[in-house]
Amino acid sequence: MSVIKHYVSLATALLAVSRSTLALEWDATYGNSPALFKLAVNPEIIALAHQKVALTRYPIDVKQPDWSDGPPVHNATSVRDYWVKEYDWSNTQRRINSRFNMFTTTVDAKPFSEYEERVPLHFVHHRSNRSDAIPLLFIHGWPGSFLEVENLLEPLTNPSDASLPAFHVVAPSIPGFGFSPAPTNPLFGPRAAGESFNNLMHQLNYPHYVIQGGDLGGFINRFMASSHPESVLSVLSNFWLVQPNSTDFARYYAGNTTDDERYVIEEFWNFENKSSGYRFEQQTSPLQIGYAMTDSPIGFAMYIYEFMFLTVQNYIWSAKELITWSLMYWIQGPYAGFRFYKESVNDHILEDGLLINSTTLPYIHQPVAISEFPADIWYRTPLDWAQRGGNVVVRKVHEKGGHFASVETPDLLIEDIRSFFGNGTLSNTTMFGY
Numbered sequence: 144m145s146v147i148k149h150y151v152s153l154a155t156a157l158l159a160v161s162r163s164t165l166a167l168e169w170d171a172t173y174g175n176s177p178a179l180f181k182l183a184v185n186p187e188i189i190a191l192a193h194q195k196v197a198l199t200r201y202p203i204d205v206k207q208p209d210w211s212d213g214p215p216v217h218n219a220t221s222v223r224d225y226w227v228k229e230y231d232w233s234n235t236q237r238r239i240n241s242r243f244n245m246f247t248t249t250v251d252a253k254p255f256s257e258y259e260e261r262v263p264l265h266f267v268h269h270r271s272n273r274s275d276a277i278p279l280l281f282i283h284g285w286p287g288s289f290l291e292v293e294n295l296l297e298p299l300t301n302p303s304d305a306s307l308p309a310f311h312v313v314a315p316s317i318p319g320f321g322f323s324p325a326p327t328n329p330l331f332g333p334r335a336a337g338e339s340f341n342n343l344m345h346q347l348n349y350p351h352y353v354i355q356g357g358d359l360g361g362f363i364n365r366f367m368a369s370s371h372p373e374s375v376l377s378v379l380s381n382f383w384l385v386q387p388n389s390t391d392f393a394r395y396y397a398g399n400t401t402d403d404e405r406y407v408i409e410e411f412w413n414f415e416n417k418s419s420g421y422r423f424e425q426q427t428s429p430l431q432i433g434y435a436m437t438d439s440p441i442g443f444a445m446y447i448y449e450f451m452f453l454t455v456q457n458y459i460w461s462a463k464e465l466i467t468w469s470l471m472y473w474i475q476g477p478y479a480g481f482r483f484y485k486e487s488v489n490d491h492i493l494e495d496g497l498l499i500n501s502t503t504l505p506y507i508h509q510p511v512a513i514s515e516f517p518a519d520i521w522y523r524t525p526l527d528w529a530q531r532g533g534n535v536v537v538r539k540v541h542e543k544g545g546h547f548a549s550v551e552t553p554d555l556l557i558e559d560i561r562s563f564f565g566n567g568t569l570s571n572t573t574m575f576g577y
């Protein structure tokens with residue numbers, strides 16, 4: 144195989160110098176305005192992954208009764224076999240290029256963050272041909288990527304029925320994820336990501352827009368809404384975490400909490416106590432696991448598979464899907480995605496051990512809708528608790544689905560997006576005619 148050099152080419156001298164020397168494993172130019180992007184990953188990194196996968200060494204197979212130690216070894220062997228014998232990256236890459244209209248650009252993370260560098264971004268952008276379309280920013284989470292927006296694109300941009308609301312959909316890759324290059328300096332966390340995405344929306348000539356996000360996107364959207372009331376009209380979150388206060392805990396220990404209050408506390412504790420080791424590692428010493436994960440594609444696939452498996456209700460992740468999702472991190476190396484958690488601590492949202500410290504998450508004055516799904520790690524938030532974090536006007540507690548709503552139950556999420564943002568009285572989208 145020929146050696147192919149992939150470098151970020153400089154569109155203009157205005158880009159930060161440090162980027163000019165950054166080698167990427169895919170072809171890309173990050174200029175100062177949106178330019179079409181076609182995914183073309185260096186075949187050598189795909190071949191390297193394949194080689195490493197073929198050489199995978201397995202842990203001993205303790206007969207654990209459930210997933211309490213992590214994904215079983217038989218999953219690792221079957222994913223390895225599929226990867227070695229059947230997985231076809233070129234097919235995946237073709238599919239991504241045909242399903243997503245993708246672009247690159249460069250923005251900055253100002254004014255409300257401490258990050259000084261320019262920020263190269265990869266993003267999906269599907270415009271509706273409807274004149275009343277609402278610009279909607281979709282923000283992915285961990286361990287997902289821009290791929291999470293796929294099922295929403297067609298129904299939101301080109302609804303089958305003219306009475307349904309239409310949207311222009313923008314789905315950026317958080318820097319360090321997918322094909323937005325990793326920040327090369329510290330201080331790029333949810334707050335800086337939010338500043339970048341707000342600047343992206345303005346660069347796309349969307350001075351007013353709405354946001355949908357879960358997981359990391361569910362934190363980023365809170366910073367954005369709070370910092371940019373002039374731009375963010377309303378927010379639909381499928382991950383609206385709130386911190387119970389000391390009175391709530393006193394009531395909990397006295398057995399005085401409602402069913403919903405008790406459920407939120409106990410289910411989240413259960414997850415935190417049993418399944419959140421990844422988070423503490425990422426938010427404390429991301430480089431400590433960075434080396435091994437950057438080197439082992441199967442190790443990384445199994446690392447994210449645990450969370451993916453535990454937080455869906457009825458969804459079977461195929462080996463192919465798991466491999467593609469892991470490659471969205473592994474191609475540029477998963478360390479940057481890990482350290483976004485460390486930056487989240489710096490932005491004061493994941494500190495204090497077991498429960499998030501939402502005292503430092505800003506209050507959102509714009510209308511907020513929350514959508515919750517049973518297999519998620521946070522479910523049944525009482526409305527009065529939810530309202531401590533913002534002006535929550537809609538609370539949907541679904542009976543089906545989990546953490547990856549756009550993947551497992553896209554129809555429910557689409558319905559929530561339509562009913563909230565399609566109602567101008569509720570979500571302040573009257574300027575688009577709703």
Ligand SMILES: *[C@@H]1O[C@H](CO)[C@@H](O)[C@H](O)[C@H]1NC(C)=O
Binds near residue numbers: 301
């Ligand atoms: C929008 O595009 C779709 C096909 O992509 C077409 O069916 C529809 O008629 C178009 N609508 C308008 C209002 O142009």
Ligand SMILES: *[C@@H]1O[C@H](CO)[C@@H](O)[C@H](O)[C@H]1NC(C)=O
Binds near residue numbers: 351372373376510
């Ligand atoms: C609705 O959005 C406009 C434009 O950003 C803003 O001026 C207004 O205060 C918002 N209204 C509410 C109720 O949030």
Ligand SMILES: *[C@@H]1O[C@H](CO)[C@@H](O)[C@H](O)[C@H]1NC(C)=O
Binds near residue numbers: 388
């Ligand atoms: C906790 O929140 C409840 C309801 O919002 C409030 O009545 C109570 O005073 C709060 N407790 C503390 C310690 O802030």
Ligand SMILES: *[C@@H]1O[C@H](CO)[C@@H](O)[C@H](O)[C@H]1NC(C)=O
Binds near residue numbers: 397
């Ligand atoms: C719990 O409820 C009981 C009965 O209403 C009440 O006497 C007690 O003060 C409550 N305790 C707390 C901590 O809320």
Ligand SMILES: *[C@@H]1O[C@H](CO)[C@@H](O)[C@H](O)[C@H]1NC(C)=O
Binds near residue numbers: 409412413
């Ligand atoms: C989880 O940890 C918390 C705090 O350390 C503890 O109080 C609680 O009993 C544990 N709950 C479960 C369900 O394991």
Ligand SMILES: *[C@@H]1O[C@H](CO)[C@@H](O)[C@H](O)[C@H]1NC(C)=O
Binds near residue numbers: 459461462
């Ligand atoms: C992992 O194994 C379980 C059965 O234990 C199976 O249901 C699941 O599909 C497997 N996952 C993958 C990605 O092979």
Ligand SMILES: *[C@@H]1O[C@H](CO)[C@@H](O)[C@H](O)[C@H]1NC(C)=O
Binds near residue numbers: 491495500503
């Ligand atoms: C939450 O963070 C704030 C500011 O960072 C801090 O003052 C407060 O003590 C923290 N709350 C808890 C419960 O530790």
Ligand SMILES: *[C@@H]1O[C@H](CO)[C@@H](O)[C@H](O)[C@H]1NC(C)=O
Binds near residue numbers: 566567568569
């Ligand atoms: C929009 O929301 C308002 C406020 O909740 C409600 O009164 C109204 O019926 C809704 N409109 C539609 C068309 O659903």
